[in-house]
Amino acid sequence: MEVVIVPDDTAVGEVGAAKIAAVAAEVGAGVVLGLATGSSPISAYRALARRVHNRTLDLSKASAFALDEYVGLTAGHPQSYRSVISRDAAAPLGLAPDRVYTPNGFASDLPEAASQYEDLIRVAGGVDIQILGVGANGHVGFNEPGSSLASRTRVKTLANRTRQDNARFFDGLGSVPHHCLTQGLGTIMDARHVVLLAQGSVKAEAISRLVEGPITTMWPGSVLQMHEHATIVIDKAAAGLLRLADYYMETYAGKPAWQRFE
Numbered sequence: 076m077e078v079v080i081v082p083d084d085t086a087v088g089e090v091g092a093a094k095i096a097a098v099a100a101e102v103g104a105g106v107v108l109g110l111a112t113g114s115s116p117i118s119a120y121r122a123l124a125r126r127v128h129n130r131t132l133d134l135s136k137a138s139a140f141a142l143d144e145y146v147g148l149t150a151g152h153p154q155s156y157r158s159v160i161s162r163d164a165a166a167p168l169g170l171a172p173d174r175v176y177t178p179n180g181f182a183s184d185l186p187e188a189a190s191q192y193e194d195l196i197r198v199a200g201g202v203d204i205q206i207l208g209v210g211a212n213g214h215v216g217f218n219e220p221g222s223s224l225a226s227r228t229r230v231k232t233l234a235n236r237t238r239q240d241n242a243r244f245f246d247g248l249g250s251v252p253h254h255c256l257t258q259g260l261g262t263i264m265d266a267r268h269v270v271l272l273a274q275g276s277v278k279a280e281a282i283s284r285l286v287e288g289p290i291t292t293m294w295p296g297s298v299l300q301m302h303e304h305a306t307i308v309i310d311k312a313a314a315g316l317l318r319l320a321d322y323y324m325e326t327y328a329g330k331p332a333w334q335r336f337e
């Protein structure tokens with residue numbers, strides 16, 4: 076696991092985008108992206124959008140798979156992840172709308188929709204680089220504490236903490252769905268590269284458990300310790316509880332780790 080500690084959110088976005096762009100360049104035009112919702116990846120999406128605008132990155136032939144979707148909203152709801160991904164990621168990154176996929180949380184047969192989503196990812200050749208945030212309770216995607224480390228795409232019940240954290244996007248807690256369709260931890264672990272982005276002291280405990288804690292279903296992101304190519308890009312506040320923070324910052328030939336991406 077590569078831990079990159081940077082000064083602030085802008086730098087999180089720059090370093091995250093540099094990593095994503097490097098994988099995209101290596102893979103070529105048909106790169107398969109894994110997209111996350113939430114506030115964490117926004118600065119990286121902005122930094123990627125600048126590259127697309129400057130024509131140093133072309134994602135027009137890329138495919139993209141979102142991590143998760145609420146169950147209980149309409150597809151056109153402004154907070155459905157289909158809407159959020161289209162607005163926050165697909166449009167600014169210049170992705171072709173017909174190659175941007177979200178789990179179908181609106182289907183009448185949700186287990187079937189889950190298995191179809193796994194098939195779609197497989198047929199696309201798997202995800203080359205998965206972008207992740209992390210919940211304050213350690214969830215990745217919507218894999219809440221207690222999720223099997225081998226889980227695949229399925230229906231999950233949202234934790235109260237997650238519903239409270241996401242209430243800011245809705246008209247109060249009562250409007251936040253109770254269920255979702257989410258890629259499993261096993262699905263996420265199949266991605267060839269993972270870049271996880273986190274900012275702020277509210278994420279410090281989740282990051283400390285994810286990076287330095289034992290691997291446990293109680294902190295689902297900790298499974299990433301088993302990933303061969305996982306990069307964790309965090310600001311100083313999110314790194315606040317890491318016991319080895321100085322080590323991560325000084326490991327790379329006397330240079331702060333993030334400068335390696337310049």
Ligand code: GLP
Nearest residue numbers: 112113114115208209210216217
């Ligand atoms: C959301 C999403 C996750 C996201 C996380 C953190 O509910 N399902 O994919 O990473 O919670 O959200 P934020 O980035 O807004 O802190």
